[in-house]
Amino acid sequence: MIDKNRLAEKCFTWNIALTGAQLDLLDRYARLLVDYNQKVNLTAITTPEGIEDRHFVDSLLFAAQPEVAGRxxxxxxxxxxxxxxxxxxxxxxxxxxxxxxxKRVEFLRYLCGELGLTGVEFxxxxxxxxxxxxWREVFDVASARAVAALPMLCEYCLPLVRVGGTFLAMKGPDADAERxxxxNALRRLGGEYRETRAFTLPDGSERRxxxxxxxxxxxxxxxRNGGKIAKKPL
Structure with missing residues (x-):
């Protein structure tokens, strides 16, 4: 479904090298996503190049960061x-x-089974x-993409991260304002801001x-409970 050569070339721009087997898995992922999306709302992005840019390249830029390791x-x-x-x-x-x-968890179980991925917990x-x-303070890394504003994300994610670990928030160009x-949320929850890394996706979208x-x-x-987090962010 996706153009594997095109995706590989895009990733090479950031020195992200994908093997043939990895490209095959991503292609299979895209096919399963689009097929399953017909019965469960998973994504509004269903074109091959849209999936390459907005989902795969975006996620690979995250995955290539040195902090993404361990649990x-x-x-x-x-x-x-x-x-x-x-x-x-x-x-x-x-x-x-x-x-x-x-319904999304069911898809994730199905997806990982079809892709033969092991070492995955749902x-x-x-x-x-x-x-x-x-799950409290047991993870080396927590990630969140398009979930909530950063003050809320801090309260969702930092309690899951061990001391010495990292929270990586995938945001758009408004990240500086959110940061x-x-x-206050970072200070109260045991976190500390380190830096913001900027990327531009192949379609021109800005990522932080x-x-x-x-x-x-x-x-x-x-x-706190979800209602309090949403009503009164730290």
Whole structure:
């Protein structure tokens, strides 16, 4: 479905080298996504080049970051972006796909089975509830893409990350404004802003990756319930 040579050339721009087997998996992923999307709403992007740029290149730019290693939780993963793509690119990752919508979790199980991916855990959970269970402060890395504004994302994600780990927020060109409003949340939750990395996708879309380190334990008062997080972000 996708143009594998075209995708490989685009990724080469960022020194991201994909093997033939990885390109085959991504092609299979795209086919399964578009087919399954006819019965479950997974994505509005269904053209081959749209999937290449907006889903695969975007996720591979995340996956290629040096912090993406060890145990990764992808919060609100939806159709598996960036988590499943990161697993294809770095098979050694221990991946937890966290998604509260049952139909999407069913797709993720089906997808990973069809792609033959192992070392993947599926958590049908809201992040703020998962952090009250066995997932609190156990992950090396937490990611979130198109989930919520950064102050809210901090409360969703940082309680899941171990001290010394990293929270990576995938944002658009408004990331700087969101970051300015998240200083209090970071401080309260044990996080520290490190840097923002800028990328431009092949279709011209601007992307920002906000890098935050977990420098101390999250107080037990956090995360609050989802309603409080949304109504009154830190």
């Amino acid at each position: 990764l939780v992808d919060v609100g993963t939806g159709a598996g972006f960036p988590g499943v793509v990161a697993k294809i690119y770095k098979p050694e990752l221990q991946l937890t796909l966290m998604e509260p919508t049952g 958590a049908k959970e809201r992040a703020e509830e998962a952090a009250r269970k066995q 300015a409003g998240s200083a 990756l906000v890098v935050c380190k977990k420098i101390s334990q999250t107080p037990t008062a956090y995360p």
